[in-house]
Amino acid sequence: xxILLAGDVGGTKTSLRVVKSESPDNTNNVPxxxxxxxxxxxxxxxxxxxxxxxxxxxxxxxxxxxxxxIEKACFGIAGPVVNNTSELTNLxxxxxxxxxxxxxxxxxVTLINDYVAIGYGILGLTSDDLFILQDVQSxxxxxxxxxxxxxxxxxxxxxxxTSGNPxxxxxxxxxxDFSPRSALEFELLNxxxxxxxxxxxxxxxxxSGKGIATIYQFLRDRYPDKESExxxxxxxxxxxxxxKNIDLSNEISKKAIKKDxxxxxxxxxxxxxxxxxxxxxxxxxxxxxxxxxVVGGFAAKILPLMxxxxxxxxxxxKGRMKTLMQKIPVYIVLNSKxxxxxxxxxxxx
Numbered sequence: 001x002x003i004l005l006a007g008d009v010g011g012t013k014t015s016l017r018v019v020k021s022e023s024p025d026n027t028n029n030v031p032x033x034x035x036x037x038x039x040x041x042x043x044x045x046x047x048x049x050x051x052x053x054x055x056x057x058x059x060x061x062x063x064x065x066x067x068x069x070i071e072k073a074c075f076g077i078a079g080p081v082v083n084n085t086s087e088l089t090n091l092x093x094x095x096x097x098x099x100x101x102x103x104x105x106x107x108x109v110t111l112i113n114d115y116v117a118i119g120y121g122i123l124g125l126t127s128d129d130l131f132i133l134q135d136v137q138s139x140x141x142x143x144x145x146x147x148x149x150x151x152x153x154x155x156x157x158x159x160x161x162t163s164g165n166p167x168x169x170x171x172x173x174x175x176x177d178f179s180p181r182s183a184l185e186f187e188l189l190n191x192x193x194x195x196x197x198x199x200x201x202x203x204x205x206x207x208s209g210k211g212i213a214t215i216y217q218f219l220r221d222r223y224p225d226k227e228s229e230x231x232x233x234x235x236x237x238x239x240x241x242x243x244k245n246i247d248l249s250n251e252i253s254k255k256a257i258k259k260d261x262x263x264x265x266x267x268x269x270x271x272x273x274x275x276x277x278x279x280x281x282x283x284x285x286x287x288x289x290x291x292x293x294v295v296g297g298f299a300a301k302i303l304p305l306m307x308x309x310x311x312x313x314x315x316x317x318k319g320r321m322k323t324l325m326q327k328i329p330v331y332i333v334l335n336s337k338x339x340x341x342x343x344x345x346x347x348x349x
Contacts, residue, residue, distance in 0.1 A: 011090025121342025
């Protein structure tokens with residue numbers, strides 16, 4: 001048994017978890033892990049990760065009413081990780097695993113990309129953490145594909161190894177070209193290109209939270225008479241930055257789920273179809289018969305829209321490859337802490 005520290009470090013918030021990890025006693029070779037204490041902190045309030053970690057360890061000791069020795073730690077970082085170091089894009093933090101190891105008196109500290117952490121976290125999920133979108137038998141020896149739309153779009157993949165310890169590989173697939181599949185999507189492509197003065201449009205500009213806002217702008221400009229008074233006011237407040245708490249993509253998705261706003265429904269249908277098409281593109285490249293997992297809290301929030309058929313229809317629409325697409329298990333991850341789970345499992349390795 002060992003005590004581990006796991007973290008999900010982002011520009012807005014950082015979630016930390018102390019885990020008791022025991023040797024695996026299952027066929028998946030996954031350690032048995034129990035969360036002892038967990039807390040989330042606003043990242044911007046700290047000058048560095050170290051003082052946050054020191055406060056967290058102190059609070060964990062007080063709440064558990066016992067002392068414990070953390071042996072190893074792993075942190076998933078929302079940004080590139082090179083040689084166990086990372087400079088966060090939206091934070092004035094420069095993280096170095098060796099420095100963290102010395103400052104915290106730990107045996108080992110590892111930094112990994114946040115999507116790599118999510119990839120390892122897939123291994124620690126249970127059936128309760130998943131919604132099955134396409135229910136077919138998975139192949140444990142085949143690759144696993146992972147993608148998720150949030151503020152941006154993330155993609156990675158997992159390959160099983162003969163050692164029994166799968167390995168996750170990061171990907172920049174979200175920056176591949178957006179490929180329109182209809183006349184409306186061609187119009188959307190041209191709209192984004194002209195509006196942002198771009199030579200090319202990446203799929204992330206459509207399949208993301210920001211993409212939903214862009215799709216809505218495109219549709220309201222195309223069909224100005226179709227915009228509701230409610231969304232017109234929300235859009236104006238958002239565009240003029242009169243209320244920083246307004247999340248336009250969230251407002252659009254909520255209206256679409258309620259089915260009481262035409263433009264919101266059309267925007268989310270276009271988004272979900274583009275999401276399914278990109279999932280299909282990733283699946284074509286990897287043939288992930290081990291499963292394709294849609295992660296990120298947003299997919300779970302719009303589950304009624306994800307399950308109504310547009311996502312899978314676009315996922316399947318790959319011409320002669322449709323029969324192959326129908327053989328790939330597809331899951332929506334409902335557990336928003338999958339990155340923390342993955343960081344803890346990586347630390348155990």
